[in-house]
Amino acid sequence: MLLSPEVLAILLLDIIFVVFSLVAFILSVKIFLQWDIKATTKLQYTLEKQSFLTATIIKYIFALKLPLFLFFIFTLDKISGVLTGAMCAAGVVNATNYGVYLFILKILNIYVFGFWLVLHYLDIKKETLPYTKIKFGFFSVIFFLFIAEIIVEFLMFNSLNPNKMVSCCGTLYSSASSSSYISSIFEINRSVLLILFYGSFVGMIFSYLFSHKYIFSFLNLFFIIISIISLIIFFGTYIYELPTHHCPFCFLQKDYYYIGYLLYILLFLGTFYGLLVGFISDNKQRDKKYILSLIFNAAYIIVVSSYVVIYYMKNGVLL
Amino acid sequence: MIRLENIIKKYTINKNNTVTALNNINLEFKEGQLVVLKGSSGSGKSTILSLIAALSKPTSGQVIVDNKQISKLPDNFAALYRRDNIGFIFQKYNLIPTLSVQENILLPLVPSNLDEKEVEEKLNLVMDKFQILHKKDAIVRNLSGGEQQRVAIARAHVNNPKIIIADEPTANLDEKLSRDFIQILKELKETNKTIIVATHDPLFFNLDFVDQTVCIDRGNLQ
Amino acid sequence: MLKNKINLYLITYAINSILRQKGKNSFIIVIFTLLTFLLSSIFFITGSIKYELDTTVDSLPQIIVQKIKAGKAYDIDIDAVDNILEISGVSDAMARVWGYYYFVNGGVNFTVVGLDQYENQYKKTFNSIIKKYDLTSLEQNSSMIVGTGVKDVMTKSYYDKYFNFIKPNGSFKRLYIGGVFHSDTELESNDMIILSKDDARDLFGIDENMATDIVVKVANPKEIPTIVQKIKLLYPDTRIITNEDLKVSYANIFDYKSGVFLAIFIVALFTFFMVIYDKSSGLSAQEKKEIGILKAIGWTIDDVLKEKFYESFIISVLAYLFGIILAFIFVYIFQAPLLENIFIGYSKLKTTFELPFVFDFQTLFLVFFLSVPIYIAATIIPAWRIATLEADEVIR
Numbered sequence: 001m002l003l004s005p006e007v008l009a010i011l012l013l014d015i016i017f018v019v020f021s022l023v024a025f026i027l028s029v030k031i032f033l034q035w036d037i038k039a040t041t042k043l044q045y046t047l048e049k050q051s052f053l054t055a056t057i058i059k060y061i062f063a064l065k066l067p068l069f070l071f072f073i074f075t076l077d078k079i080s081g082v083l084t085g086a087m088c089a090a091g092v093v094n095a096t097n098y099g100v101y102l103f104i105l106k107i108l109n110i111y112v113f114g115f116w117l118v119l120h121y122l123d124i125k126k127e128t129l130p131y132t133k134i135k136f137g138f139f140s141v142i143f144f145l146f147i148a149e150i151i152v153e154f155l156m157f158n159s160l161n162p163n164k165m166v167s168c169c170g171t172l173y174s175s176a177s178s179s180s181y182i183s184s185i186f187e188i189n190r191s192v193l194l195i196l197f198y199g200s201f202v203g204m205i206f207s208y209l210f211s212h213k214y215i216f217s218f219l220n221l222f223f224i225i226i227s228i229i230s231l232i233i234f235f236g237t238y239i240y241e242l243p244t245h246h247c248p249f250c251f252l253q254k255d256y257y258y259i260g261y262l263l264y265i266l267l268f269l270g271t272f273y274g275l276l277v278g279f280i281s282d283n284k285q286r287d288k289k290y291i292l293s294l295i296f297n298a299a300y301i302i303v304v305s306s307y308v309v310i311y312y313m314k315n316g317v318l319l
Numbered sequence: 320m321i322r323l324e325n326i327i328k329k330y331t332i333n334k335n336n337t338v339t340a341l342n343n344i345n346l347e348f349k350e351g352q353l354v355v356l357k358g359s360s361g362s363g364k365s366t367i368l369s370l371i372a373a374l375s376k377p378t379s380g381q382v383i384v385d386n387k388q389i390s391k392l393p394d395n396f397a398a399l400y401r402r403d404n405i406g407f408i409f410q411k412y413n414l415i416p417t418l419s420v421q422e423n424i425l426l427p428l429v430p431s432n433l434d435e436k437e438v439e440e441k442l443n444l445v446m447d448k449f450q451i452l453h454k455k456d457a458i459v460r461n462l463s464g465g466e467q468q469r470v471a472i473a474r475a476h477v478n479n480p481k482i483i484i485a486d487e488p489t490a491n492l493d494e495k496l497s498r499d500f501i502q503i504l505k506e507l508k509e510t511n512k513t514i515i516v517a518t519h520d521p522l523f524f525n526l527d528f529v530d531q532t533v534c535i536d537r538g539n540l541q
Numbered sequence: 542m543l544k545n546k547i548n549l550y551l552i553t554y555a556i557n558s559i560l561r562q563k564g565k566n567s568f569i570i571v572i573f574t575l576l577t578f579l580l581s582s583i584f585f586i587t588g589s590i591k592y593e594l595d596t597t598v599d600s601l602p603q604i605i606v607q608k609i610k611a612g613k614a615y616d617i618d619i620d621a622v623d624n625i626l627e628i629s630g631v632s633d634a635m636a637r638v639w640g641y642y643y644f645v646n647g648g649v650n651f652t653v654v655g656l657d658q659y660e661n662q663y664k665k666t667f668n669s670i671i672k673k674y675d676l677t678s679l680e681q682n683s684s685m686i687v688g689t690g691v692k693d694v695m696t697k698s699y700y701d702k703y704f705n706f707i708k709p710n711g712s713f714k715r716l717y718i719g720g721v722f723h724s725d726t727e728l729e730s731n732d733m734i735i736l737s738k739d740d741a742r743d744l745f746g747i748d749e750n751m752a753t754d755i756v757v758k759v760a761n762p763k764e765i766p767t768i769v770q771k772i773k774l775l776y777p778d779t780r781i782i783t784n785e786d787l788k789v790s791y792a793n794i795f796d797y798k799s800g801v802f803l804a805i806f807i808v809a810l811f812t813f814f815m816v817i818y819d820k821s822s823g824l825s826a827q828e829k830k831e832i833g834i835l836k837a838i839g840w841t842i843d844d845v846l847k848e849k850f851y852e853s854f855i856i857s858v859l860a861y862l863f864g865i866i867l868a869f870i871f872v873y874i875f876q877a878p879l880l881e882n883i884f885i886g887y888s889k890l891k892t893t894f895e896l897p898f899v900f901d902f903q904t905l906f907l908v909f910f911l912s913v914p915i916y917i918a919a920t921i922i923p924a925w926r927i928a929t930l931e932a933d934e935v936i937r
Contacts, residue, residue, distance in 0.1 A: 005803050009910050016918050049929040052842050127396050223819055369933040395841040402839025413834045430844040433550040
């Protein structure tokens with residue numbers, strides 16, 4: 001077990017999260033089952049009060065999740081100094097079986113908590129509190145995802161062993177990788193990949209113009225996946241100016257001006273709003289989300305493509 | 320404008336003990352009326368005020384203000400309704416003694432987060448109207464009884480509400496201040512606000528500008 | 542959600558509210574500041590010591606080869622130097638003659654290092670010493686060079702111009718103090734004595750063709766592990782210590798030590814959590830009335846919650862900032878009396894060194910996460926209880 005102060009801090013906050021989210025869960029189930037806005041019983045009034053507590057707890061957790069995620073990445077970077085072979089966070093993530101699942105869970109939970117908050121704010125805008133039941137039912141499900149994340153986090157930190165040799169991103173993110181799923185993405189034809197990437201954005205524009213909200217959301221979901229794959233295989237190499245450097249973590253470091261954070265934030269915001277579009281029925285609200293999604297996604301595409309363009313202009317050839 | 324329909328309000332003290340504060344009350348107040356709710360303490364008049372202000376919910380029945388049912392509004396909306404429509408004058412003023420006059424009057428506006436200019440306008444308007452503009456930075460606990468009364472009234476007015484509710488407003492005042500208060504009420508009535516006063520102060524009982532007097536005894540209308 | 546501008550009125554109200562309960566809030570801020578102060582001080586000290594050691598360790602040899610007999614270090618044969626030099630990748634290898642000399646009267650250990658005038662030294666300090674003092678003439682004059690700390694100890698025992706060492710065979714060896722030197726890192730210079738290799742051998746009773754250990758320099762640091770393996774193959778009865786080993790073991794000691802303190806701190810924090818919870822839950826009638834009034838004049842439950850959050854946030858962030866600033870002053874200006882010793886280990890000669898100023902964002906975030914969110918968590922339920930009070934019962 002790697003007992004550095006940073007890890008202890010993360011685990012301590014995890015314990016607090018477990019306790020509070022459990023309270024929120026119990027209340028959510030109660031509210032989901034017994035909520036009746038039309039009732040004038042004492043039970044209903046108590047539920048109304050408790051809905052505030054639950055919402056506050058969820059807001060607290062979400063507000064901390066974001067900076068904690070950054071801190072988590074910093075911590076992984078720091079740990080990479082102690083694990084032999086790891087030179088950036090990528091090495092630490094892949095040092096255990098849990099690393100990749102933890103990452104996926106964390107990112108998934110950020111999306112999911114974000115959705116909950118949007119639903120919450122839409123709910124309290126209307127006097128009939130129309131989405132309350134759904135909202136709390138939704139949280140009852142989210143709770144399990146959240147607990148899963150915390151359990152996996154404990155397991156991961158627990159199984160980190162400074163004496164075990166670890167692969168660095170150079171070997172992990174290459175076609176010769178030991179992990180089958182990573183090496184398989186390298187099999188994809190580069191041009192196909194780029195067509196899918198830019199194509200999905202064009203698709204988004206069209207589905208916006210023709211108001212196909214479900215297609216728009218679906219394209220955003222697809223865009224998350226295709227962006228990450230294209231980032232690893234293609235665009236990343238232009239950030240590093242090295243055709244073999246495919247690591248999705250190294251450009252979070254100072255050497256690359258922390259550009260990774262900007263890229264991931266833009267991608268998150270664009271796809272977050274894009275996914276929301278499919279769920280919002282109010283037209284005015286939805287239009288706002290369409291535009292925001294398109295703007296952030298476009299920003300991401302521009303930043304990522306500019307590395308390629310700049311490289312070409314400097315060197316006259318592509319990698 | 321304000322209607323109470325078949326209102327029953329019960330309080331549960333413990334498992335075996337419920338108190339019926341209001342027993343099937345039906346009332347109607349028109350816009351611009353000055354209404355006096357007459358009754359001794361515990362008669363239920365304060366409960367009626369709470370219901371009109373959406374501060375409490377009836378056990379059964381409805382409260383309708385301006386054709387809108389307010390008795391079952393969820394808490395946040397009830398508070399918004401109060402903010403925009405009700406001016407509350409409490410028995411003991413209920414000002415925050417360590418804050419200034421201006422800061423006290425500002426309180427109802429705080430959550431709305433309005434523009435600084437707009438806030439200043441509203442404050443000055445209302446402080447001027449009730450003649451405490453010259454003391455706007457004075458700390459409330461250093462003011463005289465009469466001045467504090469005017470601050471309380473000013474606070475109730477800062478959002479320009481349609482309905483003014485006063486709960487035993489003269490209970491802690493001497494006769495002079497009570498008469499001053501009644502004079503202010505008279506002026507307010509001329510601005511077409513609906514004013515509801517719950518009191519057992521006899522000074523209110525034979526005023527010529529009172530439109531309706533309602534007598535309540537132990538939860539029932541007389 | 543993101544588009545509402547920050548409600549300054551609400552923040553002002555929150556500040557006023559905090560000031561209205563000066564007693565209770567001062568108590569909380571003081572305790573909280575104390576906790577963050579302790580925590581930050583510990584992290585600053587360990588951070589500085591780590592940095593200091595890292596720089597020291599970097600100036601140490603990359604590979605040290607010691608002969609082991611029955612688990613203990615033994616003198617090693619000088620021939621090994623030539624054999625090691627033949628390994629490809631090795632840029633230099635050198636036999637060292639050095640040891641500890643315990644001075645009974647002063648109650649301290651001197652580090653005695655033998656240097657050869659014509660050898661390339663593995664440490665910068667030594668190189669500059671060789672330039673300044675000619676070791677061959679030192680030997681001719683039976684002299685030595687001592688560090689500042691050593692000079693002080695010797696002077697205290699009235700050894701002003703020379704010192705009498707006791708050799709293993711019981712006879713005396715007198716050496717004159719030929720000069721005093723300072724080193725870059727004080728951890729070193731304080732207890733060091735430099736003399737010629739032959740004098741050192743004589744002092745410790747080491748044979749002419751033996752040495753204490755062998756230091757090896759490698760051209761490409763990444764090849765160190767490979768070369769270590771090759772040396773091990775040549776000389777299986779040796780223990781080989783590398784630069785990296787030292788760094789990692791120091792890092793582990795410090796993390797362990799600070800981990801222990803952290804564990805204790807966490808206990809303190811939970812106690813604090815309970816205190817906060819308890820204090821926030823107990824509401825005076827005055828407080829209840831105030832909230833009742835606010836709700837009556839149109840504040841929603843969310844507004845009250847927001848205001849309570851601002852209060853908690855302001856208090857905890859203030860305490861956090863005070864704690865950090867006080868820790869900075871305590872550690873870097875006053876050089877952390879008392880606490881420093883816990884980490885360095887109490888030793889007479891080693892206490893006079895200055896903690897270098899190390900600024901690390903990660904530490905600031907770490908202390909933040911260990912303090913502010915915990916305080917706010919403790920106030921969630923009490924704040925909710927206050928915000929959901931029935932207003933009409935309270936304003937009668």
